[in-house]
Amino acid sequence: MRYVSTRGNTPAMTFTDAVITGLAPDGGLLVPDEIPQIADRLGDWQDLSFSELAKALIALFVDDIPQAKLDELIDRAYQGFAEPDVVALRSIAGVEVLELFHGPTLAFKDVALQLLGQLFEYILDIRGQHLNILGATSGDTGSAAIAGVRGLKTVDIFIMYPRGKVSALQELQMTTVLDDNVHCLAVEGSFDDCQRIMKAVFNDAEFKSEYSLGAVNSVNWARVLAQIVYYGYASLKLGREAGVTFCVPTGNFGNVFAGYLAKRMGFPIERLVVATNENDILSVFFETGRYERGAVRYTVTPAMDIQVASNFERFLYYHFGCDAGQLNAFMHAFATTGTAELPQPPGSDVFLATAISQATTLETIRALYEDCGYVADPHTAVGIAAAGRFDIPGPKVCIATAHPAKFPESVNESIGKEVARHPVLDALAGLESRRMEVAADEAAIKAVIRQRVAAISSG
Numbered sequence: 001m002r003y004v005s006t007r008g009n010t011p012a013m014t015f016t017d018a019v020i021t022g023l024a025p026d027g028g029l030l031v032p033d034e035i036p037q038i039a040d041r042l043g044d045w046q047d048l049s050f051s052e053l054a055k056a057l058i059a060l061f062v063d064d065i066p067q068a069k070l071d072e073l074i075d076r077a078y079q080g081f082a083e084p085d086v087v088a089l090r091s092i093a094g095v096e097v098l099e100l101f102h103g104p105t106l107a108f109k110d111v112a113l114q115l116l117g118q119l120f121e122y123i124l125d126i127r128g129q130h131l132n133i134l135g136a137t138s139g140d141t142g143s144a145a146i147a148g149v150r151g152l153k154t155v156d157i158f159i160m161y162p163r164g165k166v167s168a169l170q171e172l173q174m175t176t177v178l179d180d181n182v183h184c185l186a187v188e189g190s191f192d193d194c195q196r197i198m199k200a201v202f203n204d205a206e207f208k209s210e211y212s213l214g215a216v217n218s219v220n221w222a223r224v225l226a227q228i229v230y231y232g233y234a235s236l237k238l239g240r241e242a243g244v245t246f247c248v249p250t251g252n253f254g255n256v257f258a259g260y261l262a263k264r265m266g267f268p269i270e271r272l273v274v275a276t277n278e279n280d281i282l283s284v285f286f287e288t289g290r291y292e293r294g295a296v297r298y299t300v301t302p303a304m305d306i307q308v309a310s311n312f313e314r315f316l317y318y319h320f321g322c323d324a325g326q327l328n329a330f331m332h333a334f335a336t337t338g339t340a341e342l343p344q345p346p347g348s349d350v351f352l353a354t355a356i357s358q359a360t361t362l363e364t365i366r367a368l369y370e371d372c373g374y375v376a377d378p379h380t381a382v383g384i385a386a387a388g389r390f391d392i393p394g395p396k397v398c399i400a401t402a403h404p405a406k407f408p409e410s411v412n413e414s415i416g417k418e419v420a421r422h423p424v425l426d427a428l429a430g431l432e433s434r435r436m437e438v439a440a441d442e443a444a445i446k447a448v449i450r451q452r453v454a455a456i457s458s459g
């Protein structure tokens with residue numbers, strides 16, 4: 001198995017190179033050069049546990065890590081999850097809810113980032129390399145990325161966030177991690193400033209190579225790969241008679257794209273419902289074929305307040321029949337004019353899409369609690385609300401992306417009492433924390449990285 005860039009201008013590479021590379025040098029995203037077909041294994045895989053399925057499935061995409069080692073990395077990645085089978089399926093209000101939030105930071109990103117941390121450690125150790133990860137977060141991603149790599153000797157992680165503009169809880173989830181290799185940078189600016197600085201630092205090729213900069217955002221192929229597992233797992237459990245339809249709250253399209261690959265591999269999946277919040281660029285695309293950037297709207301589902309979904313490029317690449325030329329033309333039109341269009345929308349045989357308003361999201365949280373006693377986080381509620389809009393045969397599985405206690409204000413307010421709590425989050429209040437305040441300035445961020453690297457090399 002080799003990995004190629006969606007933009008067609010990067011030599012094919014191995015899995016471990018793809019994990020370390022992140023974004024391809026030609027600006028594209030890395031994808032496997034073929035999609036393994038598993039229809040004839042469904043019987044053998046039907047009764048596997050989550051981790052067993054992960055070992056069998058991920059191995060199909062990896063030929064440069066020995067199976068015994070890969071198995072060990074997968075076991076280690078999932079040992080910290082609170083559910084015995086890593087994820088949990090619950091029947092609620094006529095749908096199945098697939099809870100993916102039982103990892104260390106209570107968000108679905110742990111499923112992928114816990115494994116990515118293990119992969120980094122193994123690959124860097126073998127190569128004798130050290131990686132400096134730089135990321136920007138408006139909340140959720142930062143803590144999951146930190147939890148994935150904390151304590152590793154081969155990685156330092158620098159997470160920028162806008163000071164005073166992430167919730168107190170989200171800040172504590174990052175700053176109470178006291179491992180030496182974790183650096184929380186409270187930037188005196190906005191999230192846009194953090195992202196701008198991050199782009200500028202990565203665009204400085206000399207700095208990037210001198211300081212071995214790496215990224216953990218959802219363009220990393222290993223994140224998508226780890227996510228395919230739970231689509232396969234739930235479809236095997238529930239799709240014996242009729243294919244399963246997944247309803248996925250969507251921001252960067254990374255999660256639902258993993259579902260698309262699971263369907264292409266041959267798992268019993270009927271449709272994928274792309275559920276967006278009021279940032280509806282993707283739902284408009286699937287309805288009309290038109291992909292048009294708008295202004296970001298801030299909602300109660302901040303992890304989905306995204307206009308340009310980075311992983312969408314991977315889907316377009318397959319939509320264009322793996323023709324990098326067509327993809328380049330589309331992305332170029334979008335980059336230069338803010339709009340790109342297909343002659344026709346992709347068709348509703350795989351994807352269905354809808355946008356859910358804030359009012360509907362909050363009402364869904366209230367109704368789920370009132371009717372079934374289930375407490376859903378706002379992102380999860382977007383998926384559940386979307387499920388109700390489509391009449392499709394077969395089971396519907398709604399992806400639960402965060403524990404409700406991560407978003408207590410909107411959950412408690414919708415329900416009218418304090419129901420959104422979790423002991424892990426309650427415990428944060430008394431813990432020691434550590435952060436560095438930094439100016440919203442490229443030079444200041446680079447200085448922090450330089451100082452840390454100098455400190456490590458002087459032992």
Ligand SMILES: *Cc1c(COP(=O)(O)O)cnc(C)c1O
Binds near residue numbers: 252402
């Ligand atoms: C990241 C995130 C999402 C969106 O996932 P994508 O892969 O970006 O589509 C949804 N819900 C929560 C809670 C998240 O943290």
